Amino acid sequence: MEKLERELMLLSRHQVLARRERDPERLERSAYLLLSRIDTQGPMSIGQLAEAFGLDTSTVNRQTAALLRCGLAERVADPDGGMARKLRITVEGGRRLAGDREVNQSCLARVVAGWTPEEVRELEDVLVRLNRSAEALEGRYWPRVEEGITPTACQEPTPQESAAL
Template sequence: MRCREGVGGAVLERLERELMLLSRHQVMARRERDSQRLDRSAYLLLSRIDAQGPMSIGQLAEAFGLDTSTVNRQTAALLRCGLAERVADPEGGMARKLRITDEGGRRLAADREVNCSCLARVVADWSPEELRELEDVLVRLNRSAEALEGRHWPRAEDDAGQAR
């Protein structure tokens, strides 16, 4: 089955294949992890809370476009493992929010370090210009997807007024 007919169709098919392979490589790298590595859902949830601050289950469900029951199960696992804790809404709202614990922050930072180390090996022979170009294109791709979904992922550079 073809993605789309015409000149762009072949390019879209190759792009889709490369994105699928990139996803596969990330999954394979996570399989080769030790027992201390976070699973994918924990990594994503903790990353979002880290980027945005304490969030309710409803806010997380909206941010990821998931059912609240799914997010409830995933956050229950974070709570059981001591990676997150329930806190009163810092802004005075009624809903309890989830905040990363010190252990959750330590594990998230350790996973990020492993991910960056693996990525550094992959792009070891790339120039700084090539790395910057890849970053720019991936940011643009992700921002376009976020715009279509209506779900923005907060970025530190947005807060600093340096968004590209």
């Protein structure tokens, strides 16, 4: 377990350094994670985001307030008719998220450039298994596109949402 812990620590270190050194305009880690979750799942309330991440509502409130100030997310009426307002990614938020994903994927492609496609798939499979095991222990699952969830960033408001705004 010592080697696994060390390698995971180093992996997260490389990601953090790549974020800061490449472009100061890149999304903060919390913004990237929040926008990614909303993108995958659709509009979410602050309470839903807090539950999804296992964080205190006040923490998520501060993080989402920053998204709102920067124009990366907007408040919308609950598409399901609930009372709580939900957060949805704006066109700008979707653009920034897509840009960061593109940079991340490009960096990863350089890292594994000498690997075979089979080796890349093997790493993907092992990481999915590791993440799903961690999610099972926490009781909080991250929805995945390959499970039939369609990303929802930058959707235009429905007529009902437009009327509620």
